[in-house]
Amino acid sequence: MYRWIPFWPKTAAVTAIPVNNLYVAELVLSALIMATVVAMMLTFCVRYRRNSDASRANLTEKSWHFEVAWTTATLAAFLVLFVWGASIYIWLYQAPRGDEEIYVVAQRWMWKIEHPGGQREIDALHVPVDKTIRLAMASADVIHSFFVPAFRIKHDVVPGTIETLWFQADKTGTFFFACTQFCGVQHATMQGKVVVMSAPDYARWLTEQGVQESLAQQGEELFRARGCSGCHDPSSTVHAPSLFGLYGTIVHLQDGSIRLADEAYIHDCILNPRSFTVAGYPPIMPDFSGQIDEGDVLKIIAYIKSLGGAQETLE
């Protein structure tokens, strides 16, 4: 029966729990509102039907008390929902550093997943249970959207930037994920499975993939091949910002603005360096837009992240 008439999706992540609770609360509130309207309407329709002899004396045409009270009550209820929803959203949409940082490239019509160890998979995402997973997602063509119903998370993957998303699965099992932004003919098939495994199973799975080099190592090769190291290497004579310990710091730019050095920032700097000239450095970096694909950018980002984060800088 349940297989054929499903009513409720699975709830399998810490991100899913507060969203699910809020959804239930809103369902109850909606049902209450609907019930009130229906009850009032039915009562009036029966009692004041044309042929009934109920009294129509002392008709109210307007009542400011009534309207103001009703308006205030709805507004107050709405504000509660707003605060509740917004607080969860802010929590959902600020991805923390993950125990696992996984890279996702969306390309019509598949999801290419790259693990930091260099393991690659398509339309499947293997993750350990009870660990914080941070996804850095790039699109190679159009806008896609990464959606895992059981985790209640979703984020569009917009070409030209990197979006981050996080979750922490709390049950093992296989869960469905899909693209929810129309992306062309086979949009409906751009789906896959999240496989949540226990830590030992996951470790075993990682080693079974037979990988030669990690993502950061691949990124380092690209970093040399593309000539980035010519300037950004500490031994270089060119006056270029050091990338050691860059990730996660606050960067001061030439035009006075500040940016957080996250994946999106590093991505923008590679593709559009002129708009992100770091304060105190000459604007000499060449523009890599159109010369490097999103998968390679992600590898370079993985390499730059492997050079250490903000904490190492302090040491």
Added chain:
Amino acid sequence: MPDSAVLRPDLQYASLAQQGETAELGMWVFLVNETLFFGALIFIYFIYRLTYPHEFAVAARDAVLWCGSVNFVLLLTSSLTMVVAINAAAQGERRAMVCWLIATAALGCAFLGVKGFEYYLDYQDEVVPVVNYLSKPGEGRAGELFWVFYWIATGLHAIHLMIGIGLVLYVLAWKIPRGKITPAYYTPLEVIGIYWSFVDTVWLYLYPCIYLVGRS
């Protein structure tokens, strides 16, 4: 001068005064719409200029400053002659009205002439996206965005001006000889005047957006 008695309001109006007021209001309501139309284009420009200040400054240096400035003067002057023509219509000075209207149309055409010459210079300078475009050093990929904006904005503005010139010529060739513009009812001219000045206003914004970027 033909008598105003030949003019009657359209069926749905009680009087010529109501008809005239309504037509003017109609034009103002239409201008709300035009404001948002051009405003939306300038909004796109605004966002990209915020995003790519350096690239836009480099790309905009290729805009032909003298053409834009001359056109600025031409268009403002045409607005003045339009106003003077309406004044003449209100005073019943038919000859002066015709002369000033011809001057207005001529100034509008001069604007288009300068604009056309500027397009020619732009083509020579290889700043026509898709057709003939050469990315200059320092402008990156966003420089082309500036030029896409330039062509679309000036093109749409020129189309609006052409419509304005057409309307002025229509009044000159059709309405005035038939005595439909009188001191008692010159609303058609007034409405066209409002439109004309609005097209002028658009240039007040396009001028700094296009020609006065990256000059220092």
Added chain:
Amino acid sequence: MSVTTVERVPQGDAPVSAEPNYLTAEHTVASWLLTKDHKRIALLFFASITFFFFIGGIAATLMRLNLATPGGLLQPAVYNRMFTMHGIIMVWFFLIPSIPATFGNFFIPMMIGAKDLAFPRINLASWYVFNLSGLVVLYALIMGGANAGWTFYTPLSTVYANGYVFAAAFAVFINGFSSIMTALNFVVTIHRMRAPGMTWMRLPLFVWAIYAVSVVMLTATPVLAMDTFLLAAERFMGIGLFDPNHGGDPLLWQHMFWFYSHPAVYIMILPSMGVVSEIIPCYARRPIFGYAGMTIALMSIAILSFFVWAHHMFVAGISIYSAVFFSLMTFFVAVPSAIKVFNWTVSLHKGRIVFDAAMLYALGFVLLFTLGGVTGLMLATLAVDVDVHGTYFVVAHFHYIMVGATVSAFFGALHFWWPKMTGRMFPESWARFAAILTYVGFNLTFFPQFILGYLGMPRRSYTYPAQWQSWNLLSSAGASILAVAYLLPLLYLGWSLIWGRRAGANPWGATGLEWITASPPPPHNFERTPIVTLDPYAYDPETGGYTTQEGTLHAG
């Protein structure tokens, strides 16, 4: 004040007026195609949008047919083109012009006591421009359709989608001019052409609603026009302002698109609110509850609708600060809608309610609108939106508002004003049956989609996992009932044109100025300019009598 006693719905044929009416004044084809009469133009619009409603409906039928089984029936490419064309046609070629261009065109001048709209030529031009854009969209459809979705998200629409995206976008661009011309006409007419005594606070709520919607059309449409113009240019030339490969921002397209398209939702719903505010007092035989509150709510919805657009983009990658702001604004815009639902419901209190077809449609509207509204609140809540955005939950929500509510109101208006427009009465029992069938069919079609949405079924998919088939099958079954319910009025209303009883001037005993003149109205609406002395909706539930806005009392 003269006092006459009438039956509420007169039985038997009303006497035929000897004076020619707007239908019989002239007979040539040219007299229709070159007419400046707002009533004839309304009928021309009526013909056009009915045509497009059924084209869009055929696309919807094919989609539901396809989704009855997980495997599907159509080729993926065909399905994608079907939902794109369904969206484009239903939004721009049916819903947006639906009530304003037909009933608005017909009744705004009559309700304010004018002989015509301010600019009849522009009104006619609006119809021609509409048909021109219709031809372009039909061209796009016949050549194979566009497959970028009605939202035309870049860079899919500009670079990747094949098909006739350029033609479809251009059709939308041209269509905007038609909207603008109609809206401009209404704004100016309502400001300038009111009959003596018709003050703002005596305007029927339908006029207020059309005024509000015209303001929204005027200020939102040009932004869409620029947006689609740039899209068409980008598609045509291969370089443009929304292409990330040239440094463009795809979200900028979305910002500008939703700056129009969110207010456009209110363009679709506000006129229906006006219609329902006319119908409920007339059939409940009592004044509307809180007239002033209703006008304030209408205008505040119109203005607030511009502050909420980015709630379509909560998961699109906009800044979280922006998302929080737009979520708050969305809750604010829900307040006036809640006031309206409350006022309609209370307007039944101490009434003398008659359950005629128009009233059934109006009551259905209130219920469907409320359900659409409360699910709208769920979508406005940021965290829940993250989950259900882009799923069938959203599809169900906006169909409740745009189809459930708006189309119900459209049919309500059609039944309410049919006697006035044609001079004929329709068979009431058939009409009631159709109204109930619409309600049942609609809920069967779209309620299961809420469940599917929370289960995670992505929208715009031609296929789905097999365990979701039961709900999809139910939805498809409901759609077939809905199709019948939408086709039925075509039959019995068509029948009534020839065999229907003749309606008198005021068959429902309504108070508006449009009811004081003959049915169908004479070419210039009124024998003499009416002089307004009263607020609208002067119904008296105690006696069942009513007083028209001219001050003529009719005892119950």
Added chain:
Amino acid sequence: MRFALETDPKRARTLPFVAVWLILLLLGGLSLWAAFLGLGMWTPAVQSGIAAIQTALVFTVFMRLKGEPSLKWVFAVGGFLWLSFLFGLSMTDYSSRQGWPTMYDPSGPSYQLPRHSP
């Protein structure tokens, strides 16, 4: 009303219009001059201000809003007001879309989950 048969006094004199025309040209010159001053990010701000003053002059004098009924003012200003909605509200996104330091500090310890964790 200008529909009276006697001539409209507001339309009798040309000199004020010429004066406004001169002011407009001067303001245009000022805008041009400002472009060469090197005011950095202030240049567009100054130029927008000048354009706004010019618009006000053209609207009130050339388009003769001065002394007109308030209804026309409402529509004349309304377009710009609505435009400010587009500019202003979209800046809530563009001013802070990416890379703004947020409440969460990504350099902090990675194992600590933010609020809402059960």
